[in-house]
Amino acid sequence: MVKETFLNVLFPRRCPVCGEITSPAGSLICPSCFLKLSFVKTPVCKKCGKEIVDETMEYCGDCMGHRHAFESGVALLNYDETARTVMAQIKYKNKREYLDFFGAAMAKRYERTVERMAVEAIVPVPVHPSRRRARGFNQAEVLAEVLGKKLGIPVKPEMLIREKRTRPQKELTAAERLKNLSGAFSAREGIHGIRRVLLVDDIYTTGSTIEACARVLRNAGVEKVYFAVICMTGGR
Numbered sequence: 001m002v003k004e005t006f007l008n009v010l011f012p013r014r015c016p017v018c019g020e021i022t023s024p025a026g027s028l029i030c031p032s033c034f035l036k037l038s039f040v041k042t043p044v045c046k047k048c049g050k051e052i053v054d055e056t057m058e059y060c061g062d063c064m065g066h067r068h069a070f071e072s073g074v075a076l077l078n079y080d081e082t083a084r085t086v087m088a089q090i091k092y093k094n095k096r097e098y099l100d101f102f103g104a105a106m107a108k109r110y111e112r113t114v115e116r117m118a119v120e121a122i123v124p125v126p127v128h129p130s131r132r133r134a135r136g137f138n139q140a141e142v143l144a145e146v147l148g149k150k151l152g153i154p155v156k157p158e159m160l161i162r163e164k165r166t167r168p169q170k171e172l173t174a175a176e177r178l179k180n181l182s183g184a185f186s187a188r189e190g191i192h193g194i195r196r197v198l199l200v201d202d203i204y205t206t207g208s209t210i211e212a213c214a215r216v217l218r219n220a221g222v223e224k225v226y227f228a229v230i231c232m233t234g235g236r
Contacts, residue, residue: 016086016098028101038078040232048207049074050234060234068207069214070225074113075204075232076106083231087202091135096142102230103146110228114151117226120194121156122148125201125213126185128165143230144200153198159191160213185213187220199227206233 012021017033043055047063049072077083089095124140132138141157148155164184199213204227214225 013097014095016089016095016101017082019089028104036082038080038083040075040078047072048204048232050204050232051078062207069211069218070199070227071117073199073204073210073227073229074106074110075229076102076109077231079203079205079231079233087231090139090202094136096137096139099139099142100146103143104150106143106228106230107147107150111151114153114198114226114228117196117198117224119153119196119198119226121159121196122151122153122198122200123159123213123217124155124157125199125209126157126160126162128162130165140201143202147198147200147228156191156194156197158188159194159197160216161186161188185216187216191217191220191222195221195223197222197225199225201227201229203231204229204233 013026013028014020015022015030015033016028017036018030020030022028022030040049040051043052043057044050045052045060045063046058047068048060050060050062052060079087086098090098122144124138124144127135127138127140138157141155144155144157147153162184163186197217199210199217201209204210210227210229214227217225
């Protein structure tokens with residue numbers, strides 16, 4: 001407690017939404033800024049976890065029209081303007097400490113869901129080594145470490161490798177995104193024996209990255225792949 005208080009004085013926590021020092025000291029987010037976040041609300045698609053309008057429907061339009069290699073997934077926030085700004089701060093302004101809040105919030109909300117998944121390992125979506133060098137870290141791996149610590153599940157970043165640097169996904173259509181990621185990932189040797197994993201990433205847009213990683217893991221012998229992300233596009 002003394003060490004934590006000392007660190008809070010030297011390196012005060014800043015709110016991921018407004019960027020100001022949080023109050024009370026040591027808080028991970030301002031109470032007023034917490035209310036600005038658009039948390040995913042039910043009903044949601046039983047496959048990808050995206051908000052859906054009609055509570056009589058089990059799946060969103062995308063999941064009804066496509067088969068996925070993953071079992072199901074969950075998301076914390078809708079990817080609105082507030083979330084977009086925060087994610088940009090994390091990825092491009094080295095605000096990796098903001099992931100402490102999002103990891104803790106995800107663990108608190110989905111602890112029982114993850115328990116039901118019975119996953120044996122958390123696997124962060126890897127970034128290409130050149131991108132990691134430029135950024136200094138992989139945001140998915142930092143998030144996975146927070147989740148793993150909170151949930152008591154081992155984190156295995158070594159299970160997936162990013163083989164090639166692809167074109168920016170935001171420039172592409174859904175079909176082009178999946179094609180762009182073809183051959184982008186591979187599974188390391190030594191993952192045999194792990195049958196259920198939880199993929200972790202920051203943003204789910206069309207699901208092409210999660211899908212590509214899930215296919216590689218399934219081909220390597222993993223039986224069930226689930227996922228958890230901070231942000232999900234396409235909410236109500």
